[in-house]
Structures are given as C-alpha cells and as structure tokens.
Amino acid sequence: MDAAFIGLVVIVLVALAFDYTNGFHDAANAIAVAVSTKALTPRVALALAAVMNLVGALISTSVAKTVGAGIIDPPEGGDGLTIVFAALIGAITWNLITWWYGLPSSSSHALIGGLVGAALAAAHSVQWMGVLDKVIIPMIVSPLVGFGLGYLFMLAILWTFRGANVSKANRGFRFAQIFSSGTMALGHGMQDAQKTMGIITLALFTAGEIDSFDVPFWVVLAAAGAISAGTYAGGFRIMRTMGRRIIQLTPAGGFAAQTVASSVMVTTATVFAVPVSTTHITTTSIMGVGSTRRLSAVRWGVAGNIVVAWIVTLPAAGAVAAVAFFVTDFFVG
Template identity: 90%
Template sequence: MDAAFVALVVIVAVALAFDYTNGFHDAANAIAVAVSTKALTPRVALALAAVMNLVGALLSTEVAKTVGAGIIEPPSGTEGLEIVFAALVGAIVWNLVTWYFGLPSSSSHALIGGLVGAALAAVHDVQWLGVLDKVVVPMVVSPLVGFGLGYLFMLLILWTFRRANVSRANRGFRYAQIVSSATMALGHGLQDAQKTMGIITLALFTAGEIDSFEVPFWVVLAAAGAISAGTYAGGFRIMRTLGRRIIQLTPAGGFAAQTVASGVMVTTATVFAVPVSTTHITTTSIMGVGSTRRLSAVRWGVAGNIVVAWVVTLPAAGAVAALAYLVTDLVVG
C-alpha cells in the first residue's frame, strides 16, 4: 500500500477524531441554557442537539470551502499532508485542554490557528488577507453582534410580556426553548461540521485524490456523523460554565439568547460563508441577555477568563501545530 495513501487515511481518521471532540466540546453551545432553565433534561437535550447537528451538517458546504481553500495556499505532496496532520493535532490538543478546564473556547479558531501555525513552520504561504477577512474580522464582530442583539431582543421580550402572568409565560418559554435549542444545534452543524469537511477535502486535494475543491458527499456524511456522535457524548464541564457560571437565565432569557445566537450562526454560514465561532456567539448572547437585568448580574470575572481563552486560542493552537509539524517532518524525513 502506498505510503501517501496510508498518510491520507490517517489524516482523515484524525480529522474525524477532531470533529468528534468538536461535538462534545461544543455541545454545550446548543443546550446549556435549555438545561439550566429546566426546559430539557441533559440527555434529551443532547439527543436533540445530536440530531440537529447532523441535519445542519448536511445542508451546506460553503464554510468548508472557505476553511479548506481560503486560509492557506492549498499545499501538495507529502509536505502538504504533514501540514494538514499537524494542524489537526494542534486543534485537538487545544480542544482537550480547554475542555478539561471547562473553558468554552473556539474549536473553529483552534483549527484555523493550527492551519496557520503548521503552514508557518513549513514555510508555506498563508493567505493573510483571507485570515483577516474570514477569521479576524468575524471573530471581533460576531461576539459584539451577539451581545447587542441579545440585549435588544431581551428588552423586546420584557416589554412585550410586561403584563403577562409570570408562571404561565415561563412555561411557554420553556416550550419555545425546545425549538430554539434545535435551531442552535442546526446552526452549530452548519458551522462546525463544515470545518472538518474543509480539512478532509484539503487533504484529498493535496494527495491528488480529487481534482477540484468540491466536498465529496462521503466526506459530508462522515463529518456529520462524527460531530453528531461527539455531541451526544456531551460536554458537561462546559455546559456548567455556559448555563450557570456566567449568569442564571430565566426561560425567557434562555429563549432570547438561543434565538439570537442561532440567527447569527445560520446567517454567517449561509449568506457570508465565514467560519465564525459558535462558542463566542453563544457566550456573548448570554451576556447581552443577562445585562438587561443589570450589568452586575453577569459574572464578569468568569466572562473575563473565557475571553482570555478566546484570545490565546489562535496562537496556542498554532504553536502546538507548529511543534507537531516539526516533529512529524523530522520523523518522516
């Protein structure tokens, strides 16, 4: 069996492993709020999120094309496969570190940081304009949009239901959260599963198995299945951070945060085809909703720790990926 083909099989397996860790790392994004408000039990919420992640992953491949062809120049040959492998190692290691400490960092940015770090270690061309337009700008803008829309949408709900019976309204919003949780998971599948599709397609293109950067259908199915399985495995550490440690939301607040976050995720995936962080958008939507009570209601110390994790994700994953590339190149060479 050809060594390059074996390397490709290993990379596909590692990419699906990353997709799985992405699922359990980011499962909390879709369900933490619904569980904390008791709209859903954890296992029912995870099952719902797994199914909708699967559906979302099957709907589009535009973000996959951005990740696979818009961050670094598509490499070729053995060096190209080493770059893709090292990028995945960097992303997986950072995912596991932040999962262990219960920090909702971005799996998306871990993967992109891994690509850039491995490419730099290999002295391979990085598309810096693409990184700026498709990663850095959305990384800054999307959390601000999530916070602002979360705040405004919650104010609208409070005004609309200002004379409603509280217990009856809470019961209604708990039912509504089932829908908003499903939409959140759909948006997560649209965004995060596609990033793995992009990496696998990049590996296939690099190895010469495909002639153009079109995502094969089997790659779509594999990535969708992996992230769905990972989602069902759960992410209870991060669920606790998002659901309770930032702020304890009411059912109305949970519905508002999830509706805003899912709207931003679906729009960025389908209209702009940019790989935004589902974690960033979810977290800032929760902060925006919580701020309608009073600014001190949000535990800004916890929020600050999360922001630090966001800032260091790109360089940290990149550093691990660069080291992984150097080690891989030494072993292969």
C-alpha cells in the same frame, strides 16, 4: 498500499476525531441554556442537539470551502499532508486542554490557528487577507453582534410580556426553548461540521485524490456523523460554565440568547460563508441577555477568563501545530 495513501487515511481519521471532540466540546453551546432553565433534561437535549447537528451539517458546504481553500494556499505532496496533520493535532490538543478546564473556547479558531501555525512552520504561504477577512474581523464583530442583539431582543421580550402571568410565561418559554435549542444545534452543524469537511477535502486535494475543491458526499456524511456522535457524548464541564456560571438565566432569557445566537450562526453560514465561532456568539448572547437586568448581573470574572481563552486560542493552537509539524516531519521525512 503506499505510504502517502496510509498517511491520507490517518489524516482523515484524525480529522474525524477532531470533529468528534468538537461535538462534545461545543455541545454545551446548543443545550446548556435549555438544561439550566430546566426546559430539557441533559440527555434529551443532547439527543436533540445530535440530530440537528447532523441535519445542519448536510445543508451546505460553503463554510467548508472557506476553511479548506481560504486560509492557506492548498499545499502539495507529502509536505502538504504533514501540514494538515499537524494542524489537526494542534486543534485537538487545544480542544482537550480547554475542555479539561471547562473553558468554552472556539474549536473553529483552534483549527484555523493550527492551519496557520503548521503552514508557517513549513514555510508555506498563508492567505493573510483571508485570515483577516474571514477570521479576525468576524472574531471581533460576531461577539459584539451577539451581545447587542441579545440585549435588544431580551428588552423586546420583557416589554411584550410585561403584563403576563410569570408562571405561565415561563412554561411557554420553556416549551419555546425546545425549538430554539434545535435551531442552535442546526446552526452549529452548519458551521463546525463544515470546518472538518474542509480539512478532509484539503487533504484529499493535496494528495491528488480529487481534482477540484468540491466536498465529496462521503466526507459530508462522515463529518456530520462524527460531530453528532460527539455531541451526544456530551460536554458537561463546559455546560456548567455556559449554563450557570456566566449568569442564572430565566426561560425567557434562555430563549432570547438561543434565538439570537442561532440566527447569527445560520446567517453567517448561508449568506457570508464565514467560519464564525459558535462559542463566541453563544456566550456573548447570554451576556447581552443578562445585561438587561443590570450589568452586575453578569459574572464578569468568569466572562473575563473566557475572553482570555478566546485571545490565546489562535496562537496556542498554532504553536502546538508548529511543534507537531517539526516532530512529524522529523520522523516521516
């Protein structure tokens, strides 16, 4: 068993570890709203999210191909494996830092920032147009879409049910949140699990284990299982931020936010094959729903802290990945 193969095995295991941290880091995206409105208990919500994450991860691999082949040029040889390894270390480190402080930052952008940072450290070419088209523009547009659609959809619900009995309507929307939580987790699986599939496939291609950038089925199963396991482990720190600290949501508001966020995630995965941030979309959908009461109903101080985490995620994960590349290259090289 040569060193290159051992290195490949290590990268696959680290990628699955990242996938696991992605699951517990972003589990709050799918279930925090349903838990905060008491539509579901935390453990039932986590189990539902884990199952639907698994289903979503098995549906397609279009986002995986975008992440693995559309951000940096596929590297070759041992140096290429070092780039992939360093990118994962940068992403995992940033995930753990933001998880510890309860900040719902983007695991997607942490991974992409890690890829770019490691590639730059290795003097390897970055597909800057790919970064602009598939990362930067969606990073700006998707939160705006989430906010706008959340606001409009909540207005439509308020108008439609303006004469309804409040207690009966709340019971109905709590039941509807079971469905919307499931679709949220489905969209999360279609987005975030595929990013790990793309990284593992990139490592396999770099090591010469596969001849074309097609995601092997065992990679799909492994990534889907890891993110589902991480989701069930839960992310209660971030759940508190998403479910309560941004705004106190009603069952109707929770249903509206989840429906909008899941629709955007599924559409971007299936139609555009763009790796958007599930965190960004969910958070801004909640803000849009809350703004239908009044702008002051949203706790903009908390929202501001979250936005700062969004802005620094790409460069911070990239910086950690660059350091990880230099350290790994020093010892391995």
